[in-house]
Amino acid sequence: xxxxxxxxxxxxxxxxxxxxxxxxxxxxxxxxxxxxxxxxxxxxxxxxxxxxxxxxxxxxxxxxxxxxxxxxxxxxxxxxxxxxxxxxxxxxxxxxxxxxxxxxxxxxxxxxxxxxxxxxxxxxxxxxxxxxxxxxxxxxxxxxxxxxxxxxxxxxxxxxxxxxxxxxxxxxxxxxxxxxxxxxxxxxxxxxxxxxxxxxxxxxxxxxxxxxxxxxxxxxxxxxxxxxxxxxxxxxxxxxxxxxxxxxxxxxxxxxxxxxxxxxxxxxxxxxxxxxxxxxxxxxxxxxxxxxxxx
Amino acid sequence: xxxxxxxxxxxxxxxxxxxxxxxxxxxxxxxxxxxxxxxxxxxxxxxxxxxxxxxxxxxxxxxxxxxxxxxxxxxxxxxxxxxxxxxxxxxxxxxxxxxxxxxxxxxxxxxxxxxxxxxxxxxxxxxxxxxxxxxxxxxxxxxxxxxxxxxxxxxxxxxxxxxxxxxxxxxxxxxxxxxxxxxxxxxxxxxxxxxxxxxxxxxxxxxxxxxxxxxxxxxxxxxxxxxxxxxxxxxxxxxxxxxxxxxxxxxxxxxxxxxxxxxxxxxxxxxxxxxxxxxxxxxxxxxxxxxxxxxxxxxxxxxxxxxxxxxxx
Numbered sequence: 001x002x003x004x005x006x007x008x009x010x011x012x013x014x015x016x017x018x019x020x021x022x023x024x025x026x027x028x029x030x031x032x033x034x035x036x037x038x039x040x041x042x043x044x045x046x047x048x049x050x051x052x053x054x055x056x057x058x059x060x061x062x063x064x065x066x067x068x069x070x071x072x073x074x075x076x077x078x079x080x081x082x083x084x085x086x087x088x089x090x091x092x093x094x095x096x097x098x099x100x101x102x103x104x105x106x107x108x109x110x111x112x113x114x115x116x117x118x119x120x121x122x123x124x125x126x127x128x129x130x131x132x133x134x135x136x137x138x139x140x141x142x143x144x145x146x147x148x149x150x151x152x153x154x155x156x157x158x159x160x161x162x163x164x165x166x167x168x169x170x171x172x173x174x175x176x177x178x179x180x181x182x183x184x185x186x187x188x189x190x191x192x193x194x195x196x197x198x199x200x201x202x203x204x205x206x207x208x209x210x211x212x213x214x215x216x217x218x219x220x221x222x223x224x225x226x227x228x229x230x231x232x233x234x235x236x237x238x239x240x241x242x243x244x245x246x247x248x249x250x251x252x253x254x255x256x257x258x259x260x261x262x263x264x265x266x267x268x269x270x271x272x273x274x275x276x277x278x279x280x281x282x283x284x285x286x287x288x289x290x291x292x293x294x295x
Numbered sequence: 296x297x298x299x300x301x302x303x304x305x306x307x308x309x310x311x312x313x314x315x316x317x318x319x320x321x322x323x324x325x326x327x328x329x330x331x332x333x334x335x336x337x338x339x340x341x342x343x344x345x346x347x348x349x350x351x352x353x354x355x356x357x358x359x360x361x362x363x364x365x366x367x368x369x370x371x372x373x374x375x376x377x378x379x380x381x382x383x384x385x386x387x388x389x390x391x392x393x394x395x396x397x398x399x400x401x402x403x404x405x406x407x408x409x410x411x412x413x414x415x416x417x418x419x420x421x422x423x424x425x426x427x428x429x430x431x432x433x434x435x436x437x438x439x440x441x442x443x444x445x446x447x448x449x450x451x452x453x454x455x456x457x458x459x460x461x462x463x464x465x466x467x468x469x470x471x472x473x474x475x476x477x478x479x480x481x482x483x484x485x486x487x488x489x490x491x492x493x494x495x496x497x498x499x500x501x502x503x504x505x506x507x508x509x510x511x512x513x514x515x516x517x518x519x520x521x522x523x524x525x526x527x528x529x530x531x532x533x534x535x536x537x538x539x540x541x542x543x544x545x546x547x548x549x550x551x552x553x554x555x556x557x558x559x560x561x562x563x564x565x566x567x568x569x570x571x572x573x574x575x576x577x578x579x580x581x582x583x584x585x586x587x588x589x590x591x592x593x594x595x596x597x598x599x600x601x602x603x604x605x606x607x608x
Binding site for chain 1: 310311312313316317319320321323324326327328330331333334335336337338339340341342344349351354400403404406407408412416418419420421422423424425426427428429430433434435436437438443445448478483486487490510543547561564565568569574577578581582584585589592
């Protein structure tokens with residue numbers, strides 16, 4: 001046991017206090033929002049709620065969860081997250097496996113073809129025109145799923161993992177007469193499952209948090225996602241607040257949800273991720289580091 | 296048996312097209328390459344509309360070609376130079392204030408004695424990374440709200456001040472933007488530095504201690520050099536994403552009152568292109584932006600190579 005000097009002890013105490021402040025800076029805002037969402041409306045309207053709830057009521061939650069719009073948005077989010085992630089992982093793994101082969105005719109071309117997409121893109125407007133004018137994908141799930149289905153970055157991550165699979169294992173399968181698809185499914189995928197799981201989680205989180213394509217491509221409320229739903233609920237209010245300053249009171253005031261309602265929507269949308277993340281964070285850390293090695 | 300021979304040949308890496316070997320591989324490549332063609336390469340060639348007066352119902356082939364007219368137009372446009380200036384300034388602030396924070400956090404976290412506390416802090420620090428910008432911006436907007444936000448309630452009740460419209464005052468907007476960025480990203484960004492710290496050879500510290508080096512000198516001569524490479528990588532990447540950085544954050548926090556200091560290329564492009572439907576003009580800006588971006592990535596990469604002997608490619 002090494003004796004610590006007084007200076008080191010003081011530093012340690014200061015350091016711990018700094019870390020506690022960091023924890024507070026992250027958790028207090030969330031706690032405050034949560035407390036407003038479950039407090040009595042009288043305490044909320046008089047702005048008395050600080051860190052802890054005053055009284056208890058779940059009316060706002062019941063209201064939100066009961067609306068068609070919320071249920072529909074939740075359904076859309078789950079659907080897009082699930083289908084988008086599964087399709088992405090399949091296509092990415094197929095690309096990664098093919099590229100991990102030592103040689104095939106045109107490998108160099110394919111590599112350039114993929115890497116170029118990481119550095120150059122047509123940008124927002126050409127993509128928007130393509131999807132709305134030429135492919136007519138407005139108000140379809142395809143507009144949310146297809147454009148971002150292939151991420152070359154993850155192809156490289158998965159490919160480097162496949163290359164790390166001992167070649168004896170692959171060659172023995174090849175000599176037994178297994179085709180490419182069987183080698184991929186029976187030999188490669190079982191070995192790289194942790195990587196595929198990590199990549200799936202990255203992709204799923206991205207899909208779950210998606211809202212911008214909704215803004216671009218959805219004109220119907222039935223196509224909203226949870227994040228877009230939240231954006232409308234929270235942000236229209238502040239939009240309205242601003243407009244009230246300039247335009248007087250004649251805006252549809254009854255549409256403005258009470259504060260409980262807004263805070264409860266934030267919590268409802270945040271809750272699944274907040275509950276799950278402690279269990280999946282280690283995959284993210286691994287994935288980030290794997291990406292930084294090869295990316 | 297034919298199959299077996301093919302594979303033996305493959306192991307010898309025979310060049311040229313070989314149907315039985317290459318066709319299955321092409322089938323694996325096909326869906327991904329097709330998707331990239333449609334959603335990446337077609338828009339890439341679609342930037343041609345930057346040189347047109349594009350009219351949607353006439354299409355790309357039917358619209359009139361106007362040469363560099365769109366480029367001339369926006370180079371004369373004051374708004375363009377304003378968003379250009381904002382983009383650079385906000386990024387500079389981000390690099391000066393936002394970029395070092397994860398490094399400091401990682402260094403301090405690494406010094407904690409209790410590994411349990413360390414792990415707890417680290418796990419909590421990841422939380423903001425997992426929630427979306429919509430939620431994060433929602434939280435920031437709520438606590439900063441002039442009428443009901445807790446900060447203004449505090450200012451009013453405790454300090455007796457008038458409410459401050461934080462998100463509508465130019466002077467406050469950029470600091471809030473930077474703080475929001477740090478809040479959301481520092482935990483995950485620290486991961487890179489913590490990994491680098493844990494890969495520093497413990498023997499170096501032992502040797503330094505025997506030589507009588509104190510904590511500060513160890514940090515200066517061993518720890519910081521150990522972080523040099525990853526710091527340069529991340530700095531290059533940060534500069535590389537300069538033009539697109541912070542779109543969601545700014546888009547979800549700004550309003551017309553702070554366009555003067557908060558409007559950046561990506562948000563301007565969105566408003567001009569999608570809301571005002573000026574497709575050709577916006578594509579011209581987008582194209583310029585890509586070129587500038589590529590030059591930036593390329594030159595910072597060269598700089599990194601010259602300074603640190605390290606580069607992305």
